[in-house]
Amino acid sequence: MVYLRFLLCFLFVSNVYATIVSHDGRAITIDGHRRVLLSGSIHYPRSTPEMWPDLIKKSKEGGLDAIETYVFWNAHEPTRRQYDFSGKLDLIRFLKTIQDEGLYGVLRIGPYACAEWNYGGFPVWLHNMPGMVFRTTNKAFMDEMQNFTTMIVDMVKKENLFASQGGPIILAQIENEYGNVMGPYGESGKAYIKWCANMAQSLDVGVPWIMCQQNDAPQPMLNTCNGFYCDNFVPNNPNTPKMWTENWTGWFKQWGGKNPHRTTEDVAFSVARFFQRGGTFNNYYMYHGGTNFDRTAGGPYITTSYDYDAPLDEYGNLNQPKYGHLKQLHDVLHSMERTLTYGNISTIDFGNSASATIYKTEEGSSCFFGNGNEKSDATISFQGESYFVPAWSVTILPDCKNEAYNTAKITTQTSMMVKKPNEAEDTPSTLKWSWRPENMDNFLLKGKGESTQTQLFDQKVVTNDQSDYLWYMTTVKFKKRDLFLGKNMSLRVNSTAHVLHAFVNGKHIGSQHAENDKFNYVFEKDVKFKSGRNVIALLSITVGLANYGAFFESKPAGITGPIFITGRNGDETIVKDLSAHKWSYKTGLIGFESQLFRTESMSKWSVESVPFNRTMTWYKTTFKSPLGNDPVVVDLMGLGKGTAWVNGNNIGRYWPAFISSKNGCDANCNYRGAYHAEKCLTNCGEPTQRWYHVPRSFLNAEGDNTLVLFEEIGGNPSLVSFQTTRVGSLCANVYEKSIIELSCDRKPISAIKFASFGNPDGNCGSFVKGTCESSNNTVDILTQECVGKEKCSIDVSTKRFGTPDCSGAVRSLAVEAIC
Numbered sequence: 001m002v003y004l005r006f007l008l009c010f011l012f013v014s015n016v017y018a019t020i021v022s023h024d025g026r027a028i029t030i031d032g033h034r035r036v037l038l039s040g041s042i043h044y045p046r047s048t049p050e051m052w053p054d055l056i057k058k059s060k061e062g063g064l065d066a067i068e069t070y071v072f073w074n075a076h077e078p079t080r081r082q083y084d085f086s087g088k089l090d091l092i093r094f095l096k097t098i099q100d101e102g103l104y105g106v107l108r109i110g111p112y113a114c115a116e117w118n119y120g121g122f123p124v125w126l127h128n129m130p131g132m133v134f135r136t137t138n139k140a141f142m143d144e145m146q147n148f149t150t151m152i153v154d155m156v157k158k159e160n161l162f163a164s165q166g167g168p169i170i171l172a173q174i175e176n177e178y179g180n181v182m183g184p185y186g187e188s189g190k191a192y193i194k195w196c197a198n199m200a201q202s203l204d205v206g207v208p209w210i211m212c213q214q215n216d217a218p219q220p221m222l223n224t225c226n227g228f229y230c231d232n233f234v235p236n237n238p239n240t241p242k243m244w245t246e247n248w249t250g251w252f253k254q255w256g257g258k259n260p261h262r263t264t265e266d267v268a269f270s271v272a273r274f275f276q277r278g279g280t281f282n283n284y285y286m287y288h289g290g291t292n293f294d295r296t297a298g299g300p301y302i303t304t305s306y307d308y309d310a311p312l313d314e315y316g317n318l319n320q321p322k323y324g325h326l327k328q329l330h331d332v333l334h335s336m337e338r339t340l341t342y343g344n345i346s347t348i349d350f351g352n353s354a355s356a357t358i359y360k361t362e363e364g365s366s367c368f369f370g371n372g373n374e375k376s377d378a379t380i381s382f383q384g385e386s387y388f389v390p391a392w393s394v395t396i397l398p399d400c401k402n403e404a405y406n407t408a409k410i411t412t413q414t415s416m417m418v419k420k421p422n423e424a425e426d427t428p429s430t431l432k433w434s435w436r437p438e439n440m441d442n443f444l445l446k447g448k449g450e451s452t453q454t455q456l457f458d459q460k461v462v463t464n465d466q467s468d469y470l471w472y473m474t475t476v477k478f479k480k481r482d483l484f485l486g487k488n489m490s491l492r493v494n495s496t497a498h499v500l501h502a503f504v505n506g507k508h509i510g511s512q513h514a515e516n517d518k519f520n521y522v523f524e525k526d527v528k529f530k531s532g533r534n535v536i537a538l539l540s541i542t543v544g545l546a547n548y549g550a551f552f553e554s555k556p557a558g559i560t561g562p563i564f565i566t567g568r569n570g571d572e573t574i575v576k577d578l579s580a581h582k583w584s585y586k587t588g589l590i591g592f593e594s595q596l597f598r599t600e601s602m603s604k605w606s607v608e609s610v611p612f613n614r615t616m617t618w619y620k621t622t623f624k625s626p627l628g629n630d631p632v633v634v635d636l637m638g639l640g641k642g643t644a645w646v647n648g649n650n651i652g653r654y655w656p657a658f659i660s661s662k663n664g665c666d667a668n669c670n671y672r673g674a675y676h677a678e679k680c681l682t683n684c685g686e687p688t689q690r691w692y693h694v695p696r697s698f699l700n701a702e703g704d705n706t707l708v709l710f711e712e713i714g715g716n717p718s719l720v721s722f723q724t725t726r727v728g729s730l731c732a733n734v735y736e737k738s739i740i741e742l743s744c745d746r747k748p749i750s751a752i753k754f755a756s757f758g759n760p761d762g763n764c765g766s767f768v769k770g771t772c773e774s775s776n777n778t779v780d781i782l783t784q785e786c787v788g789k790e791k792c793s794i795d796v797s798t799k800r801f802g803t804p805d806c807s808g809a810v811r812s813l814a815v816e817a818i819c
C-alpha cells in the first residue's frame with residue numbers, strides 16, 4: 001500500500017513536470033507532446049511572498065500553463081559580490097510556488113531586463129567600474145554578466161528547478177530585446193550577441209534559451225517576438241516555433257501621465273490572431289504588474305504602481321472582464337492543442353481583411369475566422385453555414401462548425417472596483433500627525449558635504465544610486481564693490497536632475513522638475529547675493545534611472561552643468577561660470593540616514609502646530625489595520641512628492657501633486673483598430689497616482705501601525721486615509737444564447753440596479769433600456785437568482801427572459817448589480 005502510494009505520487013509528479021523540452025518549427029514539445037502554451041509575467045519583487053500563492057493560483061485558474069519572470073540583478077547584488085535573496089527577492093521560493101501550483105516557469109535572466117525597473121536591472125556599481133561599457137564586447141562587463149548569470153543558473157540547478165531536472169522551468173532567456181537597439185553598437189554588438197549565445201549555452205541548463213526581438217539570434221537560441229501584435233512575426237530559423245514573449249496587456253505609467261487601458265477585446269484579438277497564424281507560445285506582459293516598492297521604479301519617472309491594466313490588477317484582484325474573457329480563450333485554445341500543433345494548415349482569403357484558417361488532422365479540424373478590418377463587420381460563409389464576425393475580431397470554432405468564442409463578444413462581467421474607508425478606525429480620515437523638519441543646516445548654511453571636487457559629476461557616479469538625493473554645494477565670494485553685486489543677478493543651472501531644489505544662503509530660491517519627457521532643462525532664478533561668502537546648495541533628486549535604449553547607462557542624471565551666475569548692467573551681461581568651482585558633495589538626506597522611518601526610531605517628533613505645505617518635512621501617524629482581507633491602499637491625496645513607509649517598509653515614491661494634462665482622454669474607447677499607448681486613456685487632469693498599495697503582510701492585524709512620510713515639496717497630510725479596494729458593482733451586456741456568471745468576488749451580491757432583456761444600450765453605470773424589451777420583470781428574475789449569493793450563473797435565453805420583438809436583431813441582456 002505504501003509502495004503503491006509512493007508509485008502514484010511519483011507518477012503524478014513526473015506527469016506534471018517535464019523532463020525533456022525540445023522544439024521544432026511547430027511548437028515547444030514537452031515530454032513528447034507539442035504544446036500550445038499560455039504564459040503570464042509576474043515579477044516576484046513587485047509583490048510580496050505572501051501574495052505569490054494567490055497570484056499564481058489565480059493565474060492557473062485563468063488558464064495559464066506558465067509564469068514568466070525576469071531576474072533583477074541590481075536587486076540581488078546591490079553591492080558587488082554581496083547578494084540578497086530575502087523576502088520579496090526570494091527567487092527560489094517564487095519558483096517553488098510556481099512548481100507547487102503545477103505550472104511551468106519561464107526564467108528571463110537577462111541580466112538586462114528593461115521592465116521599467118530601475119536602471120533596467122543593472123547595478124549602478126557596475127557602471128562605476130573602470131572602463132565599463134554595458135551590453136557590448138567589453139571584458140569587464142562580460143565578466144560581471146557571466147558571473148551573475150552563472151550564479152543564478154547554479155542556484156536554480158541546485159534546487160532541480162529546470163525541466164531537464166524534473167523541475168518547472170521550460171525556457172530561459174539571455175539578454176533582452178538587444179536587436180531593437182544594437183545598431184549603434186556596430187560590429188561589437190554582433191559579436192556580443194554571439195558571445196551571449198555561447199555563454200548561455202555553456203551553462204548547460206537542459207532547456208532551450210530564448211532571445212527576444214533578436215532576428216540574428218545565433219542557433220540554437222530561439223528568437224521570439226515582443227509587441228502588441230505578433231501575428232506577422234516569422235522566426236529566423238524554420239526550426240524555431242513562433243513564440244511571443246511579451247504580449248503587452250496594457251502599458252506602464254509615468255509621473256505626469258494618464259491611466260493606460262488596452263481593451264479586453266483587443267488583447268483577445270491579438271492572441272487569437274497569433275494562434276490563427278501559427279503561434280504556439282503566448283506570454284502576457286504583464287499578467288500581474290504589481291508595485292514598484294522602494295526605489296525599484298525605472299525611468300525616469302515610472303510610477304510606483306505597475307498595474308499595467310493586466311488581467312490581475314496591482315493588488316491581485318481580478319481585472320474583469322480581461323481576466324475572464326482571456327480565460328475562456330485559453331480554454332478554447334487548449335481544447336484544440338492537437339490540431340493546432342499537428343494539423344495541416346490551409347487558409348481562405350475572403351477579401352476585405354477577412355480570412356479563415358483551418359487546422360486539419362486525421363481526427364478532426366479546428367477553425368479560426370478572422371476579421372482584421374477596423375470598421376466593417378463580416379459575414380463568413382463556410383461549409384454551408386454563415387457566421388457573423390464583428391470588425392477587428394476572431395471567431396474560434398474547435399470543430400469548424402460551432403462558434404465557441406469570438407474575441408469581441410464578451411460574456412464576462414465588468415467589475416467596477418471601489419475604495420472603502422478603513423472600518424477599523426473610530427474616526428476615519430482624521431489621523432493624528434506628528435512631524436519633524438529635515439535637518440539641512442550643514443548644507444544650506446555651511447555648504448559642507450562629504451567630498452569635494454572641482455568638477456560637476458553625474459549623480460550616479462557620486463551616489464552609486466544609494467539614494468535619490470545628492471547635494472551639490474559651493475561657496476561664492478563677492479567683494480563689496482564687485483561689479484556683479486546688485487546687478488539683477490540670477491543663478492542659471494543646466495540640469496538633468498529629475499527634480500531640483502535650489503537654495504542660496506539658506507533660502508529656497510526655487511524648484512523645478514523635468515516635464516513632458518524633457519530631462520534636460522535650464523533652471524534660472526533671480527538671486528540677491530551679498531558681499532562676502534554666499535552658499536549655493538542644489539539638491540538634485542533622481543526619480544528612477546533610465547532603463548531603455550542604446551548606451552542608456554550613460555544617460556546623464558543630476559547636475560552636469562554648466563552653472564552660471566549672471567549679472568546685468570544695462571546692456572551688458574556679466575557671466576561667472578561656476579562649473580569648475582570647488583563643489584562639495586553629499587549623498588542622501590539626514591533623516592534617511594538616521595532612519596526616521598523605522599518604527600523603533602527614538603528621534604523626537606512634535607505634535608504641536610503640524611505644518612502644511614512645508615518643504616522637506618517628515619510626518620508620522622499611527623493607524624489600525626483595516627478589517628477583513630481586501631487589499632489595502634493609502635490615499636495620499638493632498639501630499640506633494642516624497643517617500644512613504646508603513647511599519648518601516650518602503651512602499652515607494654509618491655507624487656500625487658503631479659497632475660496629468662486635461663486633454664487626451666477617450667470616454668468612448670473603441671477597441672477596433674491597432675492599440676497604441678495614447679489610445680483609451682483615462683484619468684485626465686487628475687494626479688497620476690493617488691493610491692499606494694500597502695500589502696497586508698506589512699501590517700499588524702492587531703495593535704498600531706505606523707505610517708511615515710518624507711514630504712519634499714510641501715503637502716497637506718490631513719486628507720491621508722487608509723482604504724480597502726474591492727468590487728463595488730458589476731455589469732454585463734451579453735447576447736442571448738450565452739451564459740453569464742455574476743460574482744462579487746467572495747461577497748454576496750446585494751441588489752440588482754438595472755436589468756433589461758431586449759436591445760439595451762449604454763455602458764456600465766449608464767445603461768438605458770432600448771426600443772424593445774421583454775415584458776417579464778427582468779430585475780425580479782435576476783434578484784431571485786442572484787441577490788444574497790456570492791455568485792450566480794444566468795442562462796441568457798428567451799426561455800428564461802421572454803421573447804421581446806427586436807425586429808430580428810440579436811437580443812441581449814444588460815445588467816448592473818451592486819456588491
Ligand code: GAL
Nearest residue numbers: 113114115116176177226252
Ligand atoms: C519591452 C521590454 C520590457 C518592458 C516593455 C514595456 O521593450 O522588453 O521589459 O520594458 O517593453 O513595458
